[in-house]
Amino acid sequence: xxxxxxxxxxxxxxxxxxxxxxxxxxxxxxxxxxxxxxxxxxxxxxxxxxxxxxx
Numbered sequence: 296x297x298x299x300x301x302x303x304x305x306x307x308x309x310x311x312x313x314x315x316x317x318x319x320x321x322x323x324x325x326x327x328x329x330x331x332x333x334x335x336x337x338x339x340x341x342x343x344x345x346x347x348x349x350x
Contacts, residue, residue: 297320297324298320298323298324299317299320299321299323299324302316302317302320302321303317303321305317
């Protein structure tokens with residue numbers, strides 16, 4: 296499991312976890328997902344551009 300998920304599970308279980316650490320981990324996970332999505336979108340656009348070029 297990743298840090299964000301572990302932190303959220305610990306909070307849900309009522310354990311004493313610093314909330315700000317969990318929030319930082321959640322934000323990092325969100326940014327990582329946004330980056331991966333943007334890279335994928337750029338790769339798809341590049342592939343589509345290459346497919347339009349006639350050889």
